[in-house]
Structures are given as structure tokens and as C-alpha cells.
Amino acid sequence: MRPAVLLPLLSSLIIAIATDTQAQTVVCQGSPIPEGFVIIAAGRSTTCPGGPPEALNTYTIKKPGVVEIVCLGSPIPAGYVIERTGSSSRCPGWRPDAENTQTIRKP
Numbered sequence: 686m687r688p689a690v691l692l693p694l695l696s697s698l699i700i701a702i703a704t705d706t707q708a709q710t711v712v713c714q715g716s717p718i719p720e721g722f723v724i725i726a727a728g729r730s731t732t733c734p735g736g737p738p739e740a741l742n743t744y745t746i747k748k749p750g751v752v753e754i755v756c757l758g759s760p761i762p763a764g765y766v767i768e769r770t771g772s773s774s775r776c777p778g779w780r781p782d783a784e785n786t787q788t789i790r791k792p
Contacts, residue, residue, distance in 0.1 A: 709747045722746045723789070724759035726775040741777055749789060757785045765789040 709725070713733035718724065726745035735742035749755070749762060756776035761767065770784040778785040 707747075709745050711743050711745050714742050714744055718744070718746055718760055720760075721748055721762050722760070723749045723753060723755040723762065724776075725753070725755055727756065727777045745775075749791075752788065752790045754786050754788050757787060759787070761787075761789055765791050 711728065711730065712718070713730070714727075714735060724744045724746055727741040728743045728745065729739075729741055730743045733742045744756075749765065752768075754771065754773065755761070756773075757770070757778065766789065768788045768790050771786045771788065772781065772784055773779060773786045776785045
């Protein structure tokens with residue numbers, strides 16, 4: 686996994702665009718998620734606006750592989766189906782007793 690480098694890009698604050706299924710990038714919450722990308726984690730950055738210091742204000746996004754665990758609320762690209770739900774501390778709304786992820790698969 687490559688570390689994401691945050692570079693504000695005009696007012697949209699989209700950091701970078703990944704070109705393959707292994708590449709990840711970080712965008713500020715509230716920025717549009719590019720078509721075909723999924724949200725795989727949430728985080729915090731001082732380069733993004735929003736909320737108190739402990740609030741999550743970024744999404745880690747990428748193009749999905751054949752099977753991918755995505756955060757609940759992530760866009761699901763055309764051609765993918767949801768196989769199951771689960772829980773991950775990497776996604777918003779994590780609690781041990783609550784589902785906040787979906788496993789998607791391209792049939």
C-alpha cells in the first residue's frame with residue numbers, strides 16, 4: 686500500500702486520481718467521488734475542512750478489484766453486486782455490533 690500524499694487541487698480538494706485497482710487516493714469528505722471509484726476507509730487531515738479535530742473528514746478511494754470491501758454509503762460501480770455486509774474500524778460509523786461495510790463482487 687502506497688501512502689497518500691494530500692495536495693489540495695483548487696476548490697474541489699480532490700487529491701489525486703488512481704489509475705488501477707491497487708492505487709488509492711484520499712479526498713476530502715464532501716468532494717465528489719469519481720465515477721467507478723469506491724470508498725474503502727475514512728480518516729482525518731488538516732488539509733481538509735470540517736468539524737472538530739477528532740472528526741473524520743477524508744475518504745480513501747480506489748477503483749475496486751474483482752472483490753472489494755467498501756464502506757457503507759460508498760457508490761457501487763455498475764456491474765458489481767453486493768455479496769454481504771460486515772464491520773470495519775476503517776469505515777465511518779464503526780461499532781463492534783453494527784455493520785458499516787459491504788463486500789462487492791464483479792460477477
